[in-house]
Amino acid sequence: xxxxxxxxxxxxxxxxxxxxxxxxxxxxxxxxxxxxxxxxxxxxxxxxxxxxxxxxxxxxxxxxxxxxxxxxxxxxxxxxxxxxxxxxxxxxxxxxxxxxxxxxxxxxxxxxxxxxxxxxxxxxxxxxxxxxxxxxxxxxxxxxxxxxxxxxxxxxxxxxxxxxxxxxxxxxxxxxxxxxxxxxxxxxxxxxxxxxxxxxxxxxxxxxxxxxxxxxxxxxxxxxxxxxxxxxxxxxxxxxxxxxxxxxxxxxxxxxxxxxxxxxxxxxxxxxxxxxxxxxxxxxxxxxxxxxxxxxxxxxxxxxxxxxxxxxxxxxxxxxxxxxxxxxxxxxxxxxxxxxxxxxxxxxxxxxxxxxxxxxxxxxxxxxxxxxxxxxxxxxxxxxxxxxxxxxxxxxxxxxxxxxxxxxxxxxxxxxxxxxxxxxxxxx
Ligand SMILES: Cc1ncc(COP(=O)(O)O)c(C=O)c1O
Numbered sequence: 001x002x003x004x005x006x007x008x009x010x011x012x013x014x015x016x017x018x019x020x021x022x023x024x025x026x027x028x029x030x031x032x033x034x035x036x037x038x039x040x041x042x043x044x045x046x047x048x049x050x051x052x053x054x055x056x057x058x059x060x061x062x063x064x065x066x067x068x069x070x071x072x073x074x075x076x077x078x079x080x081x082x083x084x085x086x087x088x089x090x091x092x093x094x095x096x097x098x099x100x101x102x103x104x105x106x107x108x109x110x111x112x113x114x115x116x117x118x119x120x121x122x123x124x125x126x127x128x129x130x131x132x133x134x135x136x137x138x139x140x141x142x143x144x145x146x147x148x149x150x151x152x153x154x155x156x157x158x159x160x161x162x163x164x165x166x167x168x169x170x171x172x173x174x175x176x177x178x179x180x181x182x183x184x185x186x187x188x189x190x191x192x193x194x195x196x197x198x199x200x201x202x203x204x205x206x207x208x209x210x211x212x213x214x215x216x217x218x219x220x221x222x223x224x225x226x227x228x229x230x231x232x233x234x235x236x237x238x239x240x241x242x243x244x245x246x247x248x249x250x251x252x253x254x255x256x257x258x259x260x261x262x263x264x265x266x267x268x269x270x271x272x273x274x275x276x277x278x279x280x281x282x283x284x285x286x287x288x289x290x291x292x293x294x295x296x297x298x299x300x301x302x303x304x305x306x307x308x309x310x311x312x313x314x315x316x317x318x319x320x321x322x323x324x325x326x327x328x329x330x331x332x333x334x335x336x337x338x339x340x341x342x343x344x345x346x347x348x349x350x351x352x353x354x355x356x357x358x359x360x361x362x363x364x365x366x367x368x369x370x371x372x373x374x375x376x377x378x379x380x381x382x383x384x385x386x387x388x389x390x391x392x393x394x395x396x397x398x399x400x401x402x403x404x405x406x407x408x409x410x411x412x413x414x415x416x417x418x419x420x421x422x423x424x425x426x427x428x
Contacts (some may be wrong), residue, residue, distance in 0.1 A: 002320060003339070004339050004420065005413075009427060012423060015416075016420040016421065018177060022417075026409075029370075029409065031267035031370045031406065032040070032370060034398070034399065035372065035374050035395055035404070036373075036374065036375045036395060037398065038395040038398075039395075040262050040315075040397060041397055041398050041399070041400070044318055044397070045385070047311060048259075048311070048388070050301065051261070051298070055296060055300065058296070060075060060076070060077070064210030064292075066292035066295070066296045067292075069288045070288060070289045071289045072283050072284065072288075072289055073093075073094050074094055074096065075095065075295050075296060077296060077300075078299050079091075079093040079268075080093075080299070081256075081266070081268075082254060083270075084253050085220070085254040085256075085268060085308075086225065086261065086268060087279075088236065088238055088270045088405075089254070091272070091273075093268055093270045094268065094269045094270075094279070094280070095266055096266070096268065097266075097267060097290040098257075098264055098267060098291070099255065099257070099267050100219070100221065100254060100255035100268065100305065101145075101268050102267065103253060103269045104217060104253055104274050105148075106179055106279075108146075108180070108217075109149065109282070110279050110282040111179070111213065112149060114281075114282065115213060116205065116272060116277070117277075117278070119213065119248075120212075122179045122288070130150075130177060130179075131152040131153065131154055131179065132151050132152070132153055132154070132178070132181060132351065133163075133172070133178060133179040133180070133181040134155055134182050134382050135155075135188075136381050137180070137190055137352060137380030137381060137386070137391045137393065138184065138186060138189065138380060138383070139186075139190075141213050142217075143383070146382070147383075151179075151180075154178065154218030155381065155387075156168055156171070158191060158193055158295065160196075162183075162188075162193055162195030162196060162199035163199070164202075168202075170204065172210035172214060176210070176211025177273070178210070178211065178214065179215065180216070180217055181206075181214075181216050181217065182217050183195070183219065184219050184221060184222070185218055185219075185237070186220055186222050186223055186225075186232060186347065187225055187345060187346065187347035189222070190352040190391075191345075191349070191350075191352045192343045192348055192350070192351075192352065193216070194347075195234065195260065196293025197233075197235045200236075201240060203237055203241075204244040206246075207246040207249035208244070210249075213359070214249055215249050216250065216251070218237050218238075219253045220342070221254065221258070222347055222348040223254050224259065224312050225312065225315075225345055225348055225349070226312070226346060227319070227320050227347050229316065230346070231347075232346055237252060238270055241420060246262065247271075247272040248274055250271070252269070252271070253268065254267070254268045255300055256302070258349065259302070259312065260302075261427065264294065265298070266291075266294060266295050283322055284348075290394055314349070320425075321401065322396040322401060322404055323351065323406060325396070325408065326351050326404075327351075328411065329408040329412060330342050330394060333415075334412055334415060334416065339356055339416065339419045340354060340356070340419075342354065342394075349397055351393075352380075352391060352393060352394075353392040353394055354391055355390055355392065355415055356419055357389060358389050359418045359422060360378070360389045360390050360417075361378070361389055362417045362418045363377070363392065364377045366414040366417065367411055369412055370414075371410075372411065374394075375394075375395065377391070377392060
């Protein structure tokens with residue numbers, strides 16, 4: 001079939017009338033569906049219910065009673081788990097509370113105020129400008145952290161290999177007030193990119209051409225979240241940075257939020273020794289120690305790589321069909337019309353849908369008006385502003401398959417209706 005742009009005026013008007021009827025019919029169904037947040041579904045959470053009651057002792061081999069205060073860096077068993085997720089030795093890892101986003105927030109604050117081995121913070125006066133590079137589309141809560149600290153954000157796009165490194169290198173060279181960059185190096189939220197080896201190597205060298213204190217925030221939230229069973233290889237930034245002499249400019253994060261319990265997992269940070277010491281000092285004012293009981297539960301539940309792989313295989317069995325459904329529905333309804341493109345991720349939690357420029361907010365509104373909530377258009381960009389108004393993030397994991405199917409049927413009608421309306425308007 002020819003793409004929508006090639007249709008005659010009559011064909012377009014006929015199709016528009018059909019879509020208008022279909023949309024009106026959907027409106028009468030009183031739907032209440034939600035495709036907004038990338039949360040695990042209840043059946044995924046159930047996979048880890050054995051965490052409860054797993055402990056037969058609260059005392060570690062070294063005599064530590066995990067029920068008591070202390071130990072900001074976390075218990076050795078949990079640091080080893082973080083080391084497995086981040087592919088680094090446990091001594092470089094802090095095992096924290098239930099949220100890696102919380103660790104990111106605090107690491108930004110630590111670097112604003114101070115630095116590794118007595119290095120100055122990014123801001124010595126309140127008016128010092130600080131900027132971060134943000135690959136877009138990206139994770140909205142990264143941008144919220146920047147907003148919170150009044151950190152400016154500079155968008156860069158993607159190539160097939162990850163962020164557009166030519167643009168990134170030019171930016172950090174030109175502007176020493178760029179102090180950080182968000183990266184989701186594996187199965188990126190929402191685009192699904194996994195950074196190539198060449199890209200990671202360029203990241204390891206990047207601090208050498210950037211202003212002082214430039215720090216790469218390597219948020220490996222989806223380190224083990226393959227949808228195909230074939231893990232995408234990712235080079236290890238901290239190890240490469242050590243070799244390049246830039247280890248103090250790198251901090252890596254992971255968590256078990258989408259492995260065990262999203263709200264009650266364990267978060268990890270890996271950094272150079274100097275940063276780990278500096279960050280521990282910084283944290284001391286706010287916490288005496290994280291939840292070591294939960295750390296021990298996780299260490300027992302996930303004692304080795306095989307246990308992690310087996311649990312992730314069970315997640316995959318539950319969520320891969322949801323991603324397959326997204327692909328099948330989008331392909332069937334939009335595949336031959338030339339009006340949208342979307343990702344087919346090998347892992348992670350999202351599908352990134354690009355519609356014709358200028359139409360994303362309208363499509364999200366059309367869907368909301370008939371009871372289907374989508375992530376707000378623009379949410380994947382700093383300031384909630386997608387300059388092309390074209391990106392829509394689809395989060396298929398949480399709703400049951402039937403709800404997902406119904407929501408996707410609505411989404412594709414809204415995409416086509418908005419595009420046809422716009423096309424007719426532009427011809428008249
Ligand atoms: C890229 C990314 N980082 C971090 C998080 C949140 O992680 P946590 O639950 O460990 O705070 C998410 C959750 O969606 C995410 O997509």
